[in-house]
Amino acid sequence: MSRNFITPIGDEGIYTLDTGSWRTFRPIMNKDNCVECGICMSFCPVGSITGNKQKIYAIDYKFCKGCGICAYECPSKAIDMVKEGD
Ligand code: SF4
Numbered sequence: 001m002s003r004n005f006i007t008p009i010g011d012e013g014i015y016t017l018d019t020g021s022w023r024t025f026r027p028i029m030n031k032d033n034c035v036e037c038g039i040c041m042s043f044c045p046v047g048s049i050t051g052n053k054q055k056i057y058a059i060d061y062k063f064c065k066g067c068g069i070c071a072y073e074c075p076s077k078a079i080d081m082v083k084e085g086d
C-alpha cells in the first residue's frame with residue numbers, strides 16, 4: 001500500500017511533501033534492544049514506523065524525515081541516529 005502525506009497550503013490546494021528528502025540523519029533500530037513496546041510508532045510524526053500483529057516494528061524510510069523523535073522517546077535506547085550516507 002502506498003501512502004502519501006499531504007498538507008493544505010495557501011489557497012492552491014493540496015501538496016504532497018517528500019519528507020524523506022529532508023533527512024540528514026537516519027534512525028537505525030537495534031532489534032536486540034527493542035522490547036516491541038510501539039512507543040516509537042506512536043510518536044513518529046509522519047507515520048514511518050509500522051508494526052504488525054506480532055508487534056514487530058520497522059522503519060519505512062520513504063517518508064522518514066530524520067527528526068530523531070523515535071530515538072529520543074524509545075525507553076530501551078534501541079534506535080540510533082546515524083548521519084545519512086555513513
Ligand atoms: S520504542 Fe524502542 S523498544 Fe519500543 S518498539 Fe520502538 S524501538 Fe522498540
Ligand code: SF4
Binds near residue numbers: 070071
Ligand atoms: S526519525 Fe522521525 S520521522 Fe523518522 S522514523 Fe523516527 S520519528 Fe519518524
